[in-house]
Amino acid sequence: RDVDDELSGLAGRGFALSPGLILKLNENIGITASHKTLSHRFLHELLAEQLNSIYRTTVFRTRGGRWKVNGFTGGIYLSFPVKRIRDFNLHFQADAGFLNAVMPRIEITGPGVGGMITVTQHEARSRAFAFSAGLGFDYKIGKNVALLFNLNYLRTQPKFTNILTTVSSVGFLGYDDYTQLIESLNLQLGLAFVIPGQSGKEKSP
Numbered sequence: 001r002d003v004d005d006e007l008s009g010l011a012g013r014g015f016a017l018s019p020g021l022i023l024k025l026n027e028n029i030g031i032t033a034s035h036k037t038l039s040h041r042f043l044h045e046l047l048a049e050q051l052n053s054i055y056r057t058t059v060f061r062t063r064g065g066r067w068k069v070n071g072f073t074g075g076i077y078l079s080f081p082v083k084r085i086r087d088f089n090l091h092f093q094a095d096a097g098f099l100n101a102v103m104p105r106i107e108i109t110g111p112g113v114g115g116m117i118t119v120t121q122h123e124a125r126s127r128a129f130a131f132s133a134g135l136g137f138d139y140k141i142g143k144n145v146a147l148l149f150n151l152n153y154l155r156t157q158p159k160f161t162n163i164l165t166t167v168s169s170v171g172f173l174g175y176d177d178y179t180q181l182i183e184s185l186n187l188q189l190g191l192a193f194v195i196p197g198q199s200g201k202e203k204s205p
Contacts, residue, residue: 009180010047011067014040016186022077030077032093036132036154038069038184042104051108058111065104065123069156069182073097073132087140099130101158101182118168130156138192146192154184
């Protein structure tokens with residue numbers, strides 16, 4: 001979120017969704033698959049503030065879309081019951097996969113020759129390897145239902161190529177390539193629905 005950092009994507013707060021399946025191989029170990037969706041707004045106001053502070057005699061207006069990441073991941077799930085608290089488990093999850101990333105559309109409007117012009121960096125898409133890890137707990141609130149709380153970290157670094165930039169007065173301006181490190185730390189609350197295995201133990205929350 002640092003305007004002076006050329007590696008900053010100026011991403012603000014957003015939301016994360018991560019529905020998934022866990023197949024427990026035994027009481028403590030399982031494998032997991034999930035679909036992750038992250039969406040964060042681009043803080044175009046910070047870009048406008050920087051431009052207006054540099055060019056004090058002019059006023060720039062900016063608009064921006066959203067940073068988005070989504071796709072499937074798979075990995076390992078570890079669960080450890082807390083003996084002193086009935087139906088309460090601590091868990092750890094680590095997974096990886098190739099996720100789709102969307103770089104937001106960015107518009108800057110300011111004075112130009114003959115009047116106001118708008119420079120637009122168009123939306124770009126890429127696909128890159130991603131790693132995710134999380135800690136949390138689950139607590140049974142019913143026979144086959146548990147409450148989940150997770151703290152998850154995700155990291156990916158997509159490379160966007162041939163990002164189109166246009167100017168309202170002349171049209172095509174050029175193409176650029178850009179690599180963006182994306183890191184996200186999310187608090188997630190949800191429900192797990194347990195399907196008992198043949199032995200009566202949990203098979204997949």
